Amino acid sequence: MRTGLILCSTVLAGTLSAQDVTYRLPIREHVFSNGLRLLVWQRPGDARVAAKIFTDMGGVMETPGYAGAAHFLEHLLFKGTHTLGTTDWAAERPIADRIVATEAALLEEENRARNALQERGVFHDYAHARTTPRRDSLRSALAALEREADRYRDNGAMLKWYQAFGGAAITATTEQEWMKFDVNLPKERIGLFLRVEADRMQNAVFREFDQERMIVVEQRLGDLNRPSTPYYEAMSALVGVAHPVFWPEGWLSDFASYTRASQRTLYQATFVPNNTTIVLVGGVSLEEMVPQVERYFGWMARAPEPPRVKAVEPQPQAERRLTWRSEDLEPRVEARFLIPGVGHPDRPGFDVLSEVIELELADALAAANLSARVDANTRVIHTSRFGVPGSINVEVVVANEGQLAAAERVLLAGLEQIKASPVNPARLALARKRLRTQWHRTVLEADQVGFEIGHFQVMDTWQTLGAYLDARERTTADDLKRLAARYFIDANRSIGIVRQPDQRRSTQ
Amino acid sequence: MTMTRRLCRVLPLAVPLLSSGAQDYTHPRVMNLPAPSFRRPDPAPLQGRLPNGLVVYVVEDRTVPLATLSAVVRAGSGDETIPGQIESLTQSLRSGPATLSPGEFQRALAEMTAEFQVSVGPDLTTITLNVPVEDLERALSLFAGLLRQPRVVAAPAAGRASALTDGSMPGAVLLFEELVYRGRPYGGPPPSASDARATLADVEAFHRRYFVPGNVVVAVAGDVSTADVRERLRVALGAWRGSAAPSRGPLPASGIQPSAAGRVIHTYDVDKLQGWLVMGHELPVPPVADEAPLAVMNYIMAGDHLGGRMFIEARDRRGLTNDEIGHPEPRLRGPGTYTIRAAGRPESITQLIDIGLREAERIRTTLVTGEELAIAKGALADGEFAYQFRNGHSTALTLAREWAMYGDHRRSATLPERTRAVTAADVQAMARKYLAPERMHIVLLGPIAAIREATAKGNHPPLEQFGVVRSGR
Numbered sequence: 001m002r003t004g005l006i007l008c009s010t011v012l013a014g015t016l017s018a019q020d021v022t023y024r025l026p027i028r029e030h031v032f033s034n035g036l037r038l039l040v041w042q043r044p045g046d047a048r049v050a051a052k053i054f055t056d057m058g059g060v061m062e063t064p065g066y067a068g069a070a071h072f073l074e075h076l077l078f079k080g081t082h083t084l085g086t087t088d089w090a091a092e093r094p095i096a097d098r099i100v101a102t103e104a105a106l107l108e109e110e111n112r113a114r115n116a117l118q119e120r121g122v123f124h125d126y127a128h129a130r131t132t133p134r135r136d137s138l139r140s141a142l143a144a145l146e147r148e149a150d151r152y153r154d155n156g157a158m159l160k161w162y163q164a165f166g167g168a169a170i171t172a173t174t175e176q177e178w179m180k181f182d183v184n185l186p187k188e189r190i191g192l193f194l195r196v197e198a199d200r201m202q203n204a205v206f207r208e209f210d211q212e213r214m215i216v217v218e219q220r221l222g223d224l225n226r227p228s229t230p231y232y233e234a235m236s237a238l239v240g241v242a243h244p245v246f247w248p249e250g251w252l253s254d255f256a257s258y259t260r261a262s263q264r265t266l267y268q269a270t271f272v273p274n275n276t277t278i279v280l281v282g283g284v285s286l287e288e289m290v291p292q293v294e295r296y297f298g299w300m301a302r303a304p305e306p307p308r309v310k311a312v313e314p315q316p317q318a319e320r321r322l323t324w325r326s327e328d329l330e331p332r333v334e335a336r337f338l339i340p341g342v343g344h345p346d347r348p349g350f351d352v353l354s355e356v357i358e359l360e361l362a363d364a365l366a367a368a369n370l371s372a373r374v375d376a377n378t379r380v381i382h383t384s385r386f387g388v389p390g391s392i393n394v395e396v397v398v399a400n401e402g403q404l405a406a407a408e409r410v411l412l413a414g415l416e417q418i419k420a421s422p423v424n425p426a427r428l429a430l431a432r433k434r435l436r437t438q439w440h441r442t443v444l445e446a447d448q449v450g451f452e453i454g455h456f457q458v459m460d461t462w463q464t465l466g467a468y469l470d471a472r473e474r475t476t477a478d479d480l481k482r483l484a485a486r487y488f489i490d491a492n493r494s495i496g497i498v499r500q501p502d503q504r505r506s507t508q
Numbered sequence: 509m510t511m512t513r514r515l516c517r518v519l520p521l522a523v524p525l526l527s528s529g530a531q532d533y534t535h536p537r538v539m540n541l542p543a544p545s546f547r548r549p550d551p552a553p554l555q556g557r558l559p560n561g562l563v564v565y566v567v568e569d570r571t572v573p574l575a576t577l578s579a580v581v582r583a584g585s586g587d588e589t590i591p592g593q594i595e596s597l598t599q600s601l602r603s604g605p606a607t608l609s610p611g612e613f614q615r616a617l618a619e620m621t622a623e624f625q626v627s628v629g630p631d632l633t634t635i636t637l638n639v640p641v642e643d644l645e646r647a648l649s650l651f652a653g654l655l656r657q658p659r660v661v662a663a664p665a666a667g668r669a670s671a672l673t674d675g676s677m678p679g680a681v682l683l684f685e686e687l688v689y690r691g692r693p694y695g696g697p698p699p700s701a702s703d704a705r706a707t708l709a710d711v712e713a714f715h716r717r718y719f720v721p722g723n724v725v726v727a728v729a730g731d732v733s734t735a736d737v738r739e740r741l742r743v744a745l746g747a748w749r750g751s752a753a754p755s756r757g758p759l760p761a762s763g764i765q766p767s768a769a770g771r772v773i774h775t776y777d778v779d780k781l782q783g784w785l786v787m788g789h790e791l792p793v794p795p796v797a798d799e800a801p802l803a804v805m806n807y808i809m810a811g812d813h814l815g816g817r818m819f820i821e822a823r824d825r826r827g828l829t830n831d832e833i834g835h836p837e838p839r840l841r842g843p844g845t846y847t848i849r850a851a852g853r854p855e856s857i858t859q860l861i862d863i864g865l866r867e868a869e870r871i872r873t874t875l876v877t878g879e880e881l882a883i884a885k886g887a888l889a890d891g892e893f894a895y896q897f898r899n900g901h902s903t904a905l906t907l908a909r910e911w912a913m914y915g916d917h918r919r920s921a922t923l924p925e926r927t928r929a930v931t932a933a934d935v936q937a938m939a940r941k942y943l944a945p946e947r948m949h950i951v952l953l954g955p956i957a958a959i960r961e962a963t964a965k966g967n968h969p970p971l972e973q974f975g976v977v978r979s980g981r
Contacts, residue, residue: 043571046898047544047545047546047894048546048894048895048898083533083535084535084536150825153825155820155824155825156814156815156819156820156824159814159815160815160883161536161537161883163812163814163815163883163884163886163887163891164536164882164883164886164887165536165541165886165890166544166886166887166889166890166891166894167887167891168891168892168894168895169895170814184895184898186544186545186546186890186894187544187545188541188542188543188544188545189541189542189544191539191541192536192539192541195532195534195536195539196536198531198532199531199533202531203531208824208825208827210827211823211824211825211826211827212824212827213827214827214828215823215827215829215830217853218782218828218829218830218851218852218853218856219830221781221782221853222782222830222851224781225675225676225780225781225782295532296531296532299529299530299531430618430619430621433621433640434621436621436640437574437621437639437640438621440572440573440574440640441572441574441623441638443571443572444569444571444572444574444899444901445898445899446898446899
C-alpha cells in the first residue's frame with residue numbers, strides 16, 4: 001500500500017506576463033495491495049464527483065486484422081455482467097456457454113477453410129469461396145442461440161442505474177493507449193460507481209455481440225463520411241510504419257473478424273486491478289474513499305501484468321510524400337514530423353512550439369499574399385498525446401491549388417526560421433499564456449481535469465502532469481530552436497498534398 | 509407480467525456487507541444510496557440591478573484564475589422581420605465593437621487568449637467571453653462595446669446549399685425546419701443570397717430595438733469579488749441607455765400542414781455512406797405544468813442517447829444505428845418542433861422509421877413502467893438539473909438564461925419537485941397531447957438509391973409504407 005500527495009507549484013520570476021505562475025495539483029494517491037491505484041482531487045464544497053476508471057489498454061494492443069477491437073470491447077462492456085443486464089443468470093448461463101462452444105467450432109471451420117476463404121483481390125473481389133456449408137450452419141446456430149438468450153436480456157443495465165441515481169456526463173472512450181468509463185454523480189452516491197465498475201471489470205458478459213459489431217461499423221461509417229478521415233489516416237500511415245499508435249480505429253474489413261473469444265482474451269488480460277486507475281475529482285476525500293474502494297475492489301487478486309506492445313518506431317531515415325486527390329477536401333499542404341512521447345523531456349516543448357508555429361506561419365502566409373488557414377497540432381487519429389512517439393502536424397489549407405507550391409515554400413521556410421533565430425519573446429509569452437489558459441479551462445471542469453490525470457497516468461505517471469505543465473512554462477526561445485533543429489529535419493519529414501483529381505484540377 | 513415484477517422475482521436481494529474476500533453484488537436498487545445534498549443556489553444574493561434596469565448576476569468561483577462574461581439578450585431568429593437581419597447581426601457581434609476594426613478585435617481576443625462565442629437561437633442571443641482574470645478590465649470594455657455598439661456588417665448568406673452537400677444531422681434538421689416554418693418567424697435555414705434583403709440600416713435598427721438594458725441579462729463568474737465586479741459593471745454599462753424593453757407577442761403557428769395523404773417523406777439525395785432522418789412536427793408552447801412530465805415522457809421514449817426505448821430497440825437489440833433520440837424543442841412565443849432523429853447505413857433507414865413511429869405510438873397507448881419512471885425522474889432531477897450548477901460559471905449562465913426567458917426563478921426553484929411528482933398517467937397524457945406519429949413529416953437526407961436498394965435486398969419495408977414520398981429537390 002502506498003499513499004502520496006503532490007502539490008506542484010512553480011514560481012517564475014520576471015515572466016513576460018509579470019505574474020507568478022502556479023499550478024496547484026492537490027492530487028492524492030492510494031495504491032491498494034492488489035495494485036489498483038486511486039487518485040483523488042478533493043474540491044471542498046462540490047456537491048458532485050467526476051468519477052473515472054482508466055484501464056491501461058487500447059488500440060496499441062490490437063493485432064493486424066483486428067484493428068478497432070479495443071473500442072469494440074468498450075461497447076461490449078456496456079452489455080452487462082452476471083448481476084446486471086440479466087433477468088436470470090442461472091438460466092442464461094448455459095446458453096452463454098453454448099454460444100462460446102459454437103463460436104469455437106465456427107472459428108475452427110474458418111481456420112480449416114482458410115485458403116478457400118482468403119481474400120486474394122486488390123479490390124476485394126476474389127476468394128475461392130465466400131463461405132462453406134458448415135460455416136453457414138454454425139452461424140445460423142449462433143444466431144439462434146443469441147435469440148434464445150434474448151429472453152433474459154435487461155437492456156441498459158450498465159447505464160440506467162447511473163441515470164436513476166443522478167448520473168450525468170455518462171461516457172466511455174477508447175483511444176490508442178487507454179479505455180475509460182466515466183460518470184458524474186452526486187457525491188453521496190459515489191459507491192454506485194464503485195459497485196458498477198468493479199462488476200464491469202470482472203464479470204462482463206458479451207451480449208448482443210453481432211448487433212454491437214454493427215454499431216462500431218456505424219460509428220466508423222460516420223467517420224468515413226468526413227472526407228478528411230481517410231486522408232488523415234493515410235498521413236498517419238505515412239509517418240508511422242511500425243507502431244500501432246498510428247493505426248485507425250479499424251478498417252471496415254476488420255469489423256467482421258472480432259470474435260467473442262478474441263475479445264474475451266483482450267478483456268481478461270487487461271481488466272485487472274494492477275492495470276487500473278480510479279480518478280475522482282469533486283466533493284470527496286481520499287480518506288473517505290479508501291475504505292469504499294477497498295470494499296468493492298479489495299477482494300480482487302493482483303494478476304499477471306498485461307503484455308505490452310513491443311513495437312518501436314524506427315528512427316527516421318527519409319522524407320516521405322503523399323499526394324491525395326479528393327473532390328471534397330480543400331487543397332492543402334501538410335508537414336508532419338515524429339516527436340517524442342510524454343515522459344521524454346523534449347515533449348512539453350512541442351505544445352509551446354505548436355502555438356508559436358501557428359502564430360508565425362499565419363503572419364508569413366499573409367506576408368506572401370496567400371489566403372490560407374494554419375493548424376498546428378499533435379493529433380494522431382483522435383489523440384494528441386501518447387507515451388510513445390507521435391507526430392507534430394502543420395497544415396496549411398489554401399484557397400486554390402495554384403497556391404499549393406507557394407504555401408509549401410512558406411511552410412518549410414517558416415520551420416527553418418525557427419531553427420535559425422529565436423522566436424519573438426512576446427510571441428513566446430503569448431503561446432505560453434494560451435497553454436496556461438487552456439489548462440485553467442480544463443481545471444474548471446471536474447470531468448476534464450479528471451481525464452487529464454488519468455491520461456497522464458496511463459501514458460507515464462500522474463506525477464508527470466505537474467512536471468509537464470511546469471516544463472511548458474519554462475520553455476525558452478532557445479529550447480524551441482533546439483527542438484526545431486533536432487526534429488525538423490528532412491529525414492523526419494512527411495509531406496502531404498491534397499489536390500483535386502486530375503480532371504477537376506484548377507489553377508485559378 | 510410486467511418487467512418490474514419479473515425483475516423483482518429473479519434478481520438477487522440485498523446481501524449483507526461482505527468482507528474483502530468476495531465481491532459485493534448488492535443490486536443498485538437496494539444499495540440504499542443516500543439522497544443528494546445538492547440544492548440549487550439561491551439566486552437572490554447573486555442578482556443585482558443597475559439603475560438603468562440591467563439585471564446582472566455575479567457568481568464567485570475561485571477554482572481557477574478565469575472570468576466569464578455572458579450576456580443573454582431577449583432577441584433571436586423569431587424576431588427577424590427582414591430576411592438576413594439575424595445572420596448579419598450574428599456576423600456583426602462576431603466582428604467586435606464599432607470602436608475597433610475586426611482585425612483589431614481579433615488581435616485583442618488573441619492577446620487575451622479569450623474564448624468568444626456568439627449564438628443566436630430562436631428566442632435568445634447569447635454572447636460569452638471567457639478570459640484570464642488578469643484581462644477582466646479589457647474584456648469588460650470589449651464586452652460593453654459589443655452590447656452597446658457593435659460594428660454592423662453584412663453577412664454572406666449561407667443557406668440551403670451547404671446542408672445538401674454536407675450530408676449531416678444538422679443539415680437534415682435545417683431541411684426539416686425549412687418545411688415546418690416555411691419562411692415564418694423562427695424560420696429554418698438562413699436565407700439564400702437572393703432572399704437576404706436586410707440592409708445595414710435594418711440590422712442597426714434591430715440592434716437598437718433589442719439591445720437595451722431592460723432586455724439584456726448579464727452574468728459574470730470566476731475568480732472575482734462580487735462587489736468589485738458590480739462596481740466595474742456600473743462603470744462599463746451604467747450609462748447605457750435605450751428605449752424600454754420591447755414587448756414580444758406570440759408568433760403565428762407554423763406553416764406545416766398534414767397532407768391529405770397523411771405522413772410525408774421528403775427525400776434529399778446526397779452521396780454519403782449513411783442517411784440522416786428527422787421525423788416530427790410542430791410543438792405548441794407547453795404550459796409550465798407540462799414542462800416536467802413532457803421531459804420525463806421524452807426521456808423514457810427516446811432521451812439522453814443512452815437509455816431511451818428507441819435507443820434500446822434500435823441500437824442495443826438490433827444494431828441499426830448509433831442513436832435514435834427524441835428532441836422536444838419548445839420555444840417561448842410560438843410553436844417549436846418535436847423531432848425524432850437517427851442516422852444509419854442504407855439498410856437501417858426504413859427500420860429506424862418503423863421503430864420511431866412504433867415507439868411514439870407505444871408511449872401514447874400504454875403506461876410506462878414504475879422502473880422506467882423512476883430512472884427518468886432520477887436522471888432529470890438529480891442528474892441533468894443539478895449538473896447545470898456544477899460550477900460558478902455554469903451557474904451564472906443558467907440563472908441568467910432563466911431570468912431572460914421568464915423574468916423569475918420559479919421554474920428552477922420547483923423543477924426537481926415537479927419532476928419527482930410525475931406519474932405514469934402524466935407521461936401518457938403528454939404523449940397523447942404532444943406526439944402525433946400519424947402526421948409526422950419525415951426528412952431523409954442520404955444516398956436515396958442505395959437506401960431503396962438495400963431496403964429491397966433486406967426485405968425491409970419500403971419508404972412508401974410509411975408515407976407519401978416526395979423529392980425535396
